[in-house]
Amino acid sequence: MDWDKLRIFHAVADAGSLTHAGDKLNLSQSAVSRQVRGLEEQLNTNLFHRHARGLILTEQGELLFDATSAMIKRLDAAAARIRDSEEEVFGELRVTTTIGFGTLWLAPRLSKLYDKYPDLKVDLMLEERVLDLPMREADVAIRLKEPSQADLVRKRLMTVQMCLYASKKYLDDNGVPASIEDMSNHRLICQNTDSDQVGAGLNLIQKLMMNDVKSLLTVNNYFGVLQGVLHDVGIGVLPNYLTQDFPELVHILPEVESAEVPVFLAYPEELRQSKRVAAFKEFVQDEIISYRKQQKLDQEK
Numbered sequence: 001m002d003w004d005k006l007r008i009f010h011a012v013a014d015a016g017s018l019t020h021a022g023d024k025l026n027l028s029q030s031a032v033s034r035q036v037r038g039l040e041e042q043l044n045t046n047l048f049h050r051h052a053r054g055l056i057l058t059e060q061g062e063l064l065f066d067a068t069s070a071m072i073k074r075l076d077a078a079a080a081r082i083r084d085s086e087e088e089v090f091g092e093l094r095v096t097t098t099i100g101f102g103t104l105w106l107a108p109r110l111s112k113l114y115d116k117y118p119d120l121k122v123d124l125m126l127e128e129r130v131l132d133l134p135m136r137e138a139d140v141a142i143r144l145k146e147p148s149q150a151d152l153v154r155k156r157l158m159t160v161q162m163c164l165y166a167s168k169k170y171l172d173d174n175g176v177p178a179s180i181e182d183m184s185n186h187r188l189i190c191q192n193t194d195s196d197q198v199g200a201g202l203n204l205i206q207k208l209m210m211n212d213v214k215s216l217l218t219v220n221n222y223f224g225v226l227q228g229v230l231h232d233v234g235i236g237v238l239p240n241y242l243t244q245d246f247p248e249l250v251h252i253l254p255e256v257e258s259a260e261v262p263v264f265l266a267y268p269e270e271l272r273q274s275k276r277v278a279a280f281k282e283f284v285q286d287e288i289i290s291y292r293k294q295q296k297l298d299q300e301k
Contacts, residue, residue, distance in 0.1 A: 005039040008032055009047065010068040013061065016054045073136035077270060089279040090119035096138040100222030101263075102126035105241050106142065106284075113283045120276065128221075133268050140267045140280055147266040154266040155281065157288050160239045162201040162258035165249040170232040177235070180256050183208055187215035187234030189225050200258035205237055208256075244294050 011021040012032060022032045040047050047061035057065055097106060102124060110122065131137035134151050141147065147154055177183055190205045217233060219225050226246070229236035235252065239261075243249060265284055271277045 001039070001042065005035050005042070006064075006068050006071075008035040009039050010065065010072065012036055012048070012055065013057055013065045013068075016056075018055070070135060077136050077268075089117040089275045090121075091276055092121045092123055093140065093276045093280055094123045094125060094138045095140045095142070095280065096125040096127070096131045097142040098128055098144060098221075099126045100239065101142060101144065101241075103223045104226065104239075104245070108245060109283075109287050112287070113280065116283070117279055120279070122280075133266060136268070139271060139274075140265065140277055142284070143264050143266065144261050146262060146264055149266075151269045152266045153269055153272055154264050155285075157263045157265055157284065158241075158292065159260040159262050160241050161260055162204050162237050163240050163254070164235055164252050164256055165229055165238050165242075166235045166252055167229060167232045167248065168250055170229075170234065171250060171252070173232070177253060180208065180253060181211055183235070184212040184214060186213075187217060188213045189217045189219065189228040189234045189236035191222070191225065191237070192218040192220055200261045201237060201239075204256070204258040208237070241291065244291055 008021065008025060008027070011025055012018060015021040015024065018029045018032045018036075021027075022029045025032065036047065043060070043064075045060045046058050047064060048055040049058055095106075103126065107124065110124075113122070114120065125131065125138055130143070130147075131141065132149070133139075133141055133147075134149055142157070144160070146156075174186060177186055188208060190208070191201065193202060193205060193209075215234070217228055219228065222238060225236045225238055226242065228234060229238065229249065230246070238249070240251075240257075243251065265281060267274075267277050267281075
């Protein structure tokens with residue numbers, strides 16, 4: 001198949017309009033239309049339903065759009081690798097991780113990465129959905145479980161645990177629970193058990209719920225849980241990586257904690273030689289080392 005026709009088809013499918021696709025490609029609407037019709041004739045099928053308000057892909061068009069999307073992602077990856085020079089780190093790096101880890105641990109540290117590589121452009125994609133790295137939905141992922149996708153380079157960074165934290169004011173006003181059974185006298189702040197979360201955290205929440213917790217605030221991510229704790233709403237289930245950046249958190253019932261959760265950095269095999277990925281990996285590993293040293297100092301106090 002003619003690549004120019006495929007490229008133009010993809011632009012039309014993405015824009016949903018001949019006119020908008022033409023503007024993006026610097027082609028006239030008639031030229032775009034001719035190319036699309038030529039591709040349809042070549043394939044002997046209709047790729048679009050044509051309506052007054054725009055174009056909608058047919059079933060056959062959706063199949064072809066999936067294929068061209070994969071092709072373009074692969075080409076973008078190849079172009080990015082070519083642009084990576086021997087000594088410089090520049091260009092876009094798409095990083096995906098969870099909302100909690102991204103907002104509470106990673107984002108506050110990115111200034112150090114930009115200080116070292118000012119020409120780097122990081123696109124931070126925070127969501128609980130696991131993006132498909134081999135299909136290039138992202139370049140690098142930090143995940144709170146071992147990646148199961150094939151063809152990935154993976155590096156175990158650290159482990160975290162979900163623990164119980166409260167503010168000093170909340171504890172002054174409501175008392176410090178002496179045992180897990182005392183949680184029935186306190187307000188629990190945690191993720192909703194129906195939300196996407198680490199299994200270890202879910203198991204801990206379910207264990208706490210067995211103690212007849214009467215007052216409850218549920219939030220769909222750890223950032224919201226943290227805000228509730230910091231504003232004296234109750235006792236929250238939070239990852240222990242927060243203690244370094246939020247020393248005002250008071251750790252209570254230290255014997256009540258989740259199983260250890262592994263944190264992995266992963267990226268596609270094809271980006272093994274990428275300077276951008278290597279720079280990001282080095283940055284994260286350095287921050288993990290700093291975090292571990294501080295954690296050890298805090299434990300020795």
